[in-house]
Amino acid sequence: MIWMSILAGVTAGVLLGVFVTLEIPAVIARYVSIALLASFDTLIGGLKSYLKKEFDEWIFVSGFLANSLLAAFISYLGDRLGIELYLAVLLVFGMRIFQNLAELRHALILKLRRVKKNK
Amino acid sequence: MKIRWDIVILTFFITSLVVGFFLTVQLRVFGSKGALEALSMSDLTTLYNDLNTEVIELKAYVQELKIRANEYSSITGNRERLLKTMKEEIEMLRVISGAASVEGKGVEVTVFDDKNNLQSLDLIDLVNELRAAGAIAISVNNIRIIFNSSFLKTNQGFIIDGIAIGAPYTVSAIGDPETLYSSLTFPGGVAKSIDAIEGVSVSVVKKDSIFISSKKSAKSKN
Numbered sequence: 001m002i003w004m005s006i007l008a009g010v011t012a013g014v015l016l017g018v019f020v021t022l023e024i025p026a027v028i029a030r031y032v033s034i035a036l037l038a039s040f041d042t043l044i045g046g047l048k049s050y051l052k053k054e055f056d057e058w059i060f061v062s063g064f065l066a067n068s069l070l071a072a073f074i075s076y077l078g079d080r081l082g083i084e085l086y087l088a089v090l091l092v093f094g095m096r097i098f099q100n101l102a103e104l105r106h107a108l109i110l111k112l113r114r115v116k117k118n119k
Numbered sequence: 120m121k122i123r124w125d126i127v128i129l130t131f132f133i134t135s136l137v138v139g140f141f142l143t144v145q146l147r148v149f150g151s152k153g154a155l156e157a158l159s160m161s162d163l164t165t166l167y168n169d170l171n172t173e174v175i176e177l178k179a180y181v182q183e184l185k186i187r188a189n190e191y192s193s194i195t196g197n198r199e200r201l202l203k204t205m206k207e208e209i210e211m212l213r214v215i216s217g218a219a220s221v222e223g224k225g226v227e228v229t230v231f232d233d234k235n236n237l238q239s240l241d242l243i244d245l246v247n248e249l250r251a252a253g254a255i256a257i258s259v260n261n262i263r264i265i266f267n268s269s270f271l272k273t274n275q276g277f278i279i280d281g282i283a284i285g286a287p288y289t290v291s292a293i294g295d296p297e298t299l300y301s302s303l304t305f306p307g308g309v310a311k312s313i314d315a316i317e318g319v320s321v322s323v324v325k326k327d328s329i330f331i332s333s334k335k336s337a338k339s340k341n
Contacts, residue, residue: 002127005131005132005135006135007135008135009135010135010136010138012136012139013138013141013142013143014139016139016143017139017140018143024145029148033149035141036141042134043131043135046130046131046134047131055127057126060130060134061130
């Protein structure tokens with residue numbers, strides 16, 4: 001069920017993106033990319049906590065918004081100050097994605113194993 | 120518990136919708152002009168400066184061409200002046216192609232090579248450096264070097280355009296003596312690098328008057 005909603009969401013989003021011709025200015029595009037990375041991390045993190053039965057929609061949605069906005073803001077700040085802060089954001093969220101994916105995998109395998117046992 | 124389930128589905132749906140949407144948009148943005156976006160700041164700066172220089176040069180060239188176009192249009196009424204300009208242009212082209220003899224200021228490069236260590240590429244480097252520095256006529260041992268001159272290394276020296284020559288080589292070039300001189304003798308320049316070859320020594324002298332004769336073959340074709 002949860003997988004279906006994510007699949008449907010991504011599919012709908014891609015279709016929307018293909019048909020709605022939203023032109024992001026090149027100046028902002030960089031920050032949107034970084035925000036995208038952060039939101040991708042939050043999505044995986046949410047899925048993980050859902051499988052671990054720790055999911056809270058408020059934490060999820062607030063994390064989704066705060067992470068992506070903060071990621072974009074930090075990169076913007078870095079560009080303003082002349083230091084490449086976006087690298088820090090890239091590193092942190094890149095690592096978090098792998099971390100979350102690993103935990104997601106663990107949770108998934110444990111869950112599948114339980115289902116098998118119960119049969 | 121039923122309501123919570125719906126909210127979970129909804130939040131996941133909406134967030135993945137947002138991710139999917141922006142992913143597609145971004146892919147399109149970076150797909151269309153990705154080459155430049157992917158470059159680093161310093162690369163972009165270099166690129167920007169290069170393009171700026173090019174623009175300035177091209178603008179100067181446009182200005183030059185405009186002036187020439189004006190000249191042409193202003194003298195169309197005056198046939199004598201038109202003829203004179205044309206003749207000047209022909210004379211200039213004859214100098215460049217080697218069909219005309221040239222006399223003027225320039226530099227004379229003497230290359231001593233007792234052990235026959237000088238390679239044809241070294242000589243070509245020397246000639247090209249002079250040409251790049253603005254030499255309008257170049258000769259090696261009184262053989263006029265033109266656009267299709269050939270250099271062939273032999274046991275006794277070189278064969279240039281079918282004529283055998285031996286050391287020492289005298290390379291004469293007509294042009295601004297100061298520019299030609301400094302283009303060869305700056306640290307790391309061609310004169311220094313050729314001078315570094317074993318058995319080879321180079322001397323560059325500025326001359327007030329050099330005569331470079333025309334190219335026989337070019338003249339006969341003319």
